[in-house]
Amino acid sequence: MSRGKLRPVFKRLWLLAPVATLGGGCFFFTGGCEWGGDGTVELTSFISSLSSVDGGALTADTPCEELCERVSFGTLRSCSTYRTSETSPEPDKVSCVFDSVNCDGRRPEGLCSDGAVVQGTPVLGVLFAKIAHMEAASVPAFERLADELTHHGAPEHLVRAARRSAKEEVRHAEAMASLARRHGASMPELKVDPFQERSLEALAIENAVEGCVRETYGALLAGWQARSAEDAQVRESLSAIAPDELRHAELSWAINAWAMERLSPDSRERVDAARCEAWRELEHDAASSHLPDEVARHSGLPSAEVARELVRELASELMPGALA
Ligand SMILES: [Fe+2]
Numbered sequence: 657m658s659r660g661k662l663r664p665v666f667k668r669l670w671l672l673a674p675v676a677t678l679g680g681g682c683f684f685f686t687g688g689c690e691w692g693g694d695g696t697v698e699l700t701s702f703i704s705s706l707s708s709v710d711g712g713a714l715t716a717d718t719p720c721e722e723l724c725e726r727v728s729f730g731t732l733r734s735c736s737t738y739r740t741s742e743t744s745p746e747p748d749k750v751s752c753v754f755d756s757v758n759c760d761g762r763r764p765e766g767l768c769s770d771g772a773v774v775q776g777t778p779v780l781g782v783l784f785a786k787i788a789h790m791e792a793a794s795v796p797a798f799e800r801l802a803d804e805l806t807h808h809g810a811p812e813h814l815v816r817a818a819r820r821s822a823k824e825e826v827r828h829a830e831a832m833a834s835l836a837r838r839h840g841a842s843m844p845e846l847k848v849d850p851f852q853e854r855s856l857e858a859l860a861i862e863n864a865v866e867g868c869v870r871e872t873y874g875a876l877l878a879g880w881q882a883r884s885a886e887d888a889q890v891r892e893s894l895s896a897i898a899p900d901e902l903r904h905a906e907l908s909w910a911i912n913a914w915a916m917e918r919l920s921p922d923s924r925e926r927v928d929a930a931r932c933e934a935w936r937e938l939e940h941d942a943a944s945s946h947l948p949d950e951v952a953r954h955s956g957l958p959s960a961e962v963a964r965e966l967v968r969e970l971a972s973e974l975m976p977g978a979l980a
């Protein structure tokens with residue numbers, strides 16, 4: 657991809673983002689929420705607090721899959737209904753276990769924390785805490801990248817850009833942690849294993865997956881949310897973050913161009929294969945990223961259908977054929 661291509665693509669796609677209308681309702685999920693150690697999140701809700709798509713009541717006889725559609729937070733892995741008291745004549749609560757929402761950022765190798773928050777945290781707090789965690793994880797990812805670029809003899813301007821990106825990610829993490837706190841969540845712990853030295857090919861593969869695909873899509877989403885979020889603080893925070901993220905995405909592609917020139921044909925093939933697979937995974941994640949309507953409106957995140965289309969548009973521009 658030639659340098660300078662990203663901005664016009666982003667500008668065209670950002671114009672498709674619906675502009676937020678003022679006065680939208682705030683949403684606070686009143687049920688429980690717990691992150692599992694296996695990358696799942698369990699949401700529980702009283703059945704009586706849920707309503708069907710057409711506004712009708714849902715009951716204990718409604719299949720749990722249907723109940724979970726109303727609290728959807730990703731791809732449903734399992735569900736069940738249960739009684740909260742022995743005196744309840746029938747199940748009054750539903751438990752829905754989802755694959756966890758993917759919040760994009762540059763994940764460092766060795767990341768072993770998952771942004772978990774305490775049980776009972778409102779869903780918006782869970783969402784922003786997870787994003788804050790990924791922003792914080794991007795800091796060591798860029799610091800390591802800068803060190804490795806130096807080690808592999810990259811031009812100084814790429815090293816400087818990586819160091820500057822690390823500093824910007826600190827600000828992003830603080831902004832998202834502030835939103836998380838506003839919704840009752842504290843900043844999750846960040847744990848990253850110590851880094852080991854690695855080859856230029858390994859660096860290029862991580863950059864292709866985390867930078868050229870995931871962070872590039874994250875940058876597109878940041879600009880989208882800056883336009884569409886009904887919450888003014890979200891719009892303000894994302895308006896400041898989006899230009900940084902666009903530069904991070906451009907940096908990924910610049911690093912990619914530099915690294916590919918130095919790799920053997922076999923290595924280049926492996927980098928391209930990893931990038932292609934990352935587009936496919938991202939498309940799958942986007943297509944299953946069902947958020948409750950109120951959460952989507954508040955945060956400005958697109959619906960699953962729109963998210964999938966955005967991923968496909970982006971991939972067709974940046975890596976034609978990846979999602980053919
Ligand atoms: Fe960021």
Ligand SMILES: [Fe+2]
Nearest residue numbers: 794871901904
């Ligand atoms: Fe970033």
